[in-house]
Amino acid sequence: MVDPNANLYIISKAPNGRGIIAQLPNSAWGTGTRVAISSTAQLNIDSTHNDPVGGDISPSGNRVLIQAQESxxxxxxxxxxxxxxxxxxxxxxxxxxxEPKAQSICWSADEHGYYTLGEGKDQPLYLYTLTETPIVG
Incomplete structure (x- = not known):
């Protein structure tokens, strides 16, 4: 996932969805040198699979989506x-x-919805519209 400031976030797949999140700062791009990852955390999702399979940061940077096999x-x-x-x-x-082979998720440009797409030939592209902002808490 890439935020609006060009920082990169990578989340490892892990049993039960407890992958490690790593941040690569935008200052690492174009240097031609190896970069050490110094910022990490553990993702907090519930899963019975080796998840997550996808993620996206919204264009504004204010919202995040993580896709697992079942959620x-x-x-x-x-x-x-x-x-x-x-x-x-x-x-x-x-x-x-x-989706049988869940693989990708992204925000719509207006952030009023999101798309998912499974892996493989002729997979449907699903659009989910958010009628209101989900309540966190």
Whole structure:
């Protein structure tokens, strides 16, 4: 996932969805040198699979989606954009039609919805519209 300031966030797949989140700062791009990851945290989602399979930070940077095999999770990141801290808290489950090979998720450009797409040939692209902002808590 990439935030509006070009910081990169990578989340490892792990049993029960407790992957490690790593941040690579935007200052690492274009240096031509190896970069050490110094900021990490543990993702807080419930899963019976080796998850997550996808994620996206909204264009404004204020919202995050994480896709697991059986669920989609949402976080409101607020003005601080402290993704590592926020993703350690439980997310809100959003509507999701389980796909046989769940693989990707992204925000719509207006942030009023999100798309999911499974892996493989001729997979349907699902659009989920948010009629209101999910309540975190």
């Amino acid at each position: 989609v999770y949402y976080w409101d990141v607020m003005a601080e954009h402290d993704y590592l801290s926020v993703l350690q808290t439980p997310g809100v489950k959003l509507p999701y039609i389980r």
